[in-house]
Amino acid sequence: MVRRADENEIDVVALIKRLQEARLQPSVRLIFKDGREYDGAITYQDRFGTGRIINIQTEFSRDYNVYDLKEVLY
Numbered sequence: 001m002v003r004r005a006d007e008n009e010i011d012v013v014a015l016i017k018r019l020q021e022a023r024l025q026p027s028v029r030l031i032f033k034d035g036r037e038y039d040g041a042i043t044y045q046d047r048f049g050t051g052r053i054i055n056i057q058t059e060f061s062r063d064y065n066v067y068d069l070k071e072v073l074y
Helices: 009-021
Strands: 028-032 037-045 049-057 060-065 070-071
Touching: 009 037, 009 070, 037 060
Parallel strands: none
Antiparallel strands: 028 037, 028 070, 037 049, 049 060
């Protein structure tokens, strides 16, 4: 039996594709579901769905989870 994918699952798949492309960009903006926004270079591990955003100019870094993201801009 095949089940229908929820809209949230489709959004996560799109975010994962954007994160995979964004790894190669020098600067990325991550927008979180709770309204936070961070700029910097990112790492992303497909296997775990997690990564890290790093901004060298402001000496800032933060871990993130793909399920906490709303949008990825680059």
